[in-house]
Amino acid sequence: MADGKYFSTTKKGEIHELKTELNAVDKSKKKDAVKKVIAAMTVGKDVSPLFPDVINQMQTDDMELKKLVYLYLINYAKTQPDLAIMAVNTFVKDSQDPNPLIRALAVRTMGCIRVDKITEYLCDPLHRCLKDEDPYVRKTAAVCVAKLYDINAELVEDRGFLDMLKAGWGTAAGWGLLLDLIGDANPMVVANAVAALSEIQELGGKPVLELTLGTVSKLLRALNECTEWGQVFILDSVVNYLPADGKDAEAVVERVLPRLQHANSAVVLSAIKVILKNLQYINDETVRAALSRKLAPPLVTLLGAEPELQYVALRNIGLIIQGQPSVLANDVKVFFCKYNDPSYVKMEKLDIMMKLINEQNIDQVLLEFKEYATEVDVDFVRKAVRAIGYCAISIQSAAERCINVLLELIGTKVNYVVQESIVVIKDIFRRYPNRYESIIGTLCDSLESLDEPEAKASMVWIIGEYAERIDNADELLEQFLESFPEETAAVQLALMTATVKLFLKKPVEKPQQLIQLVLTYATQETDNPDLRDRAYIYWRLLSTDPEAAKDVVLAEKPTISGAHDGTEPALLNELLGELGSLASVYHKPASSFVSKMRLAVHRADDLAAAAARGSHSGDSETLTSAVVAESPLAGLGASAALTPTPPVPDLLGDLLDLDVPAPAPAAAAAAAPPDAPNLPMVFGEDKGKGVVLCAALSQQAEGYVYQLSVSNVAVGAPLNGFMIQLNKNALGLAPASQHVALDAVPPGATATARVPMVHNPALAAPEQGQLLQVAIKCNPLGVLYFNDSIPAQLLAPPPPAAAQGAFFF
């Protein structure tokens, strides 16, 4: 069959020609015409004018033709919603066809058409198909419910899918039916129901599938019999189950364990995820150790899969060995690179080898790194050199061997290897001061070949630091200084500091000239404020008190540690629960790349739902529309315009007198009396709501408190029924109660309230930084959004880590 011919008709008046053919009497001619239309659609031509003619072909017994017409409909229904209605009857009829294939196809296609009028008609056939006798139809329908939810959540509610939610049950009828399907006899149906429910959960942001031990064991029972993809859905769902105790956890692990033997890497990875999650709940140390030993072989086998999968596996292993360092502790060899591994696999393997080095395997690994450092892939070679440096820094007993390897590499005179080596040797000097200076001579031999800023800066740092032991340090620096104005900022800073060190160590004529030269240039001719400021500081230090300058510049430096910058524990924990997913590959939380728009809407939905339950009038429609109108505004404009502006501290005074701590703006707020009237404004009159909100978050004796003041400026009626909700934030705060203890605020009045906050680590989203997104609902205004910020001092200061890298003092 050479359907390729359909692509090749490019004569004029094609549409017209097709139209004639579509209306032909001959069946096979018609079918050919439809194929041509689809071909044109594929290559991106607009064939929507043919809509009515194509739709006419829908009533047919020919399955292939039907599928093609459906395909066309899916593509163009949106552009012709009124004409699409014509198709509804056929759909409804098809959904009762004796052939289950056609029934399923009809429901599925209807679900794909994002036209409201059509989806309305979908509900009844969907209800019917969820209870169809044929499992194939049932499982098709299951996924359709989730789709319907995505297209039109309200419709699902209106049509009774959500009756029970309003009654306060928490389980909706729509997915109540789905929940029934979880107990279905057919494992494929179970798997699809689970997939649909997780989808709804994801969309709705609220728990739909309550995972109890009962549900989980139902799911796990289906595990043995459904397809490999079904197994992935189920395992990805089961990972969200929180076992009540160690026994439950053990039961789950026991059921999942056989999956490690599955040939599909995705099943294996998802199974590992579930096991790791439940492992934490098992109290018995020996059981835990035995189980985590079982994880190593499958992980190693994953490295034999296709390179793309190896990449995913390696990224995940990088996380697993941070959480369970013992799992692969003895398997460093399996990460040795093959010559033909793609570059991205090699890089990841190198990373993991670095994480796995220890006293026992260092010799072997070092030999391997040395081997890599002589390969041809420049990036890989550089990374290998860095890895050698890392070995030296983290394993003291091996430092000398590492340095010997580096010296050997410098001996090859390969330009980039030499430069990279010098950068890591600088770090080694920082780690083990005054121990390996004997090699400086060798380093100085390759001075000429340095042309990369980082290598230059490192070399300059070494010269400055050991100026007293290098006889011709002044000459060496002079060489570098010749090109001082052209260097990058990092090199300039390093050069300046090195010159100062040289001068302080050897206060003779030559260095004095050099320092004069450098400081003059840096204070008078450069545009770089950092450089200029540092030059001034040096200048003044040197001119006022050279001894003090010595104390400052030549002070003892804190040693750097070899600790690998791992993933933060909270993030690590989150990612370990999502092994196999994109988040675990990027090593970023899902919220950082999945659009937050949806989340925001859910929050508001929650609020609306709560309001509907709490108060008498639950006009959800207006609320939702308010939400839709507001949220983009709140997301984009508000953060910039409305963050409270702290009083500007006296910066000059600050600079002059470093000893006195600057009065932190927010500290003042925290110390203020509870009902401080001067809260920063967060929602101004400029938003046109006639209300002004001032608020601030503070930490007080009883915990976190959100102080809020509401001024009814221009709303004609009293404001009442205040409710509050926060989006996920860095501190994981949520209001203790959604209801705000505020009486009605009549026009012209102002009222204040204190909303106690509770800390819920599950809601913590460190990536939000200082951002605090707040939604306030009140009658008659509906939901108001604004962005506030968490005062800096409430966020825990980052741990003082002496990182390796640029440190030129």
Added chain:
Amino acid sequence: MPALSALLFLDARGKPVLQRDYRGDVPLAKVAERFMAKLNELEETGGAAPILLDGNLSYVYVQYSNLYVLAVTKANVNAAATLVFLHKLIEIFKHYFHEASREESLRDNFVIAYELLDERMLLCCPCTTPTAHPQFTEAKILSEYIKTDAHRLAVQARPPMAVTNAVSWRQEGLYYKKNEVFLDVVESVNLLVNSNGTVVRSEVVGALKMRAYLSGMPECKCGVNDKVLFEAQGRTGRQKAVDLEDMKFHQCVRLASFERDRTISFIPPDGAFDLMTYRLSQNIKPLIWVECQVDKHSRSRTEYLVKARSQFKERSTATSVEILLPLPPDAISPTVRTSQGTAVYAPEKDALVWKIKNFPGGREFLLRCKFGLPSVAAEDEAQGRLPPIKVKFEIPYYSVSGIQIRYLKVIERSGYQALPWVRYLTQAGSYEIRMGGT
């Protein structure tokens, strides 16, 4: 699990050959362009991983011959599943269009290709949301469902049982006149030897490749000399058992019963499939050992002296042995002499290819190669070392791990006698011996 937004097949220049939009939330026309731009950008900086993040779009792709098979998503999908799925998709297209999934064959079969994308992703609703949950990847079952001959579909009144059945990999009502099952035990040796001659890594990856031509719904049971099983049964010492490190089974194998008592029981799919794969990392003696001594007589004249030795029992013979000896890219007129087999200079690989048709156990063969180098070294000639020596070979009727198929039982209701055929083969996998300094 959230879903994929779209699936695209792009040609080498990034032009879409086939595309399927599942959610309508990404501008399909621009996606291909953006993806290629991102890829080019990353290729320049040398970090093009198979999973890329571009704004809030994620690309998961597999390159196959001259095609990019690209999945686009905005959600946090299961990346491992997506990649496995893409690979299986390629397999299926190969199955359907025989000649690999090339651009032309896709164009020529676009109607079926579309159907496949629909059915494959989700027998239901591929278009918008929950979609793109992969469903079936057994090509055989699919071909039951999607016929290349479209007219036959109209006649079929029910979906094949297998689409929803617990045994989703086998159709009912199969009949063979002669019931046969072939089991090939294929073991690949992965070896990495350092330039100083020490074995850095050696590993055996084995597969039980089965071809089943059996009628009805046969129950099969397969037994191997698995050490764990033998120990559990207390039969240590009598028979040689193998410590299989990590066994992986085809989805037809009942994992629960394997976990319980280590029996391998299954209803096989029809035709060829990998019943089981396993891995052993215990140190094994390299089967073919190659040593390359490099003599540099002068800057412009170099000589290789290569010894290849077979280190397996004399009654076995390695066939189709191919030893790839890397030469410097600027080598001039190499002249070769061998004690066995033929050696040819392959300039496109910068290597000497030494082929030996039969290499019996316990023998040693020699190769001598002289070549010149330009007397002036290129300015910034890559100073990296030469690639490793690579060896390919096959040793039939031999399993390096010592694994044995103890029995293969086939039980079917009709009670026919099936003939099991078992073969063993050991071959080289990634078999690399690093060269010493040049």
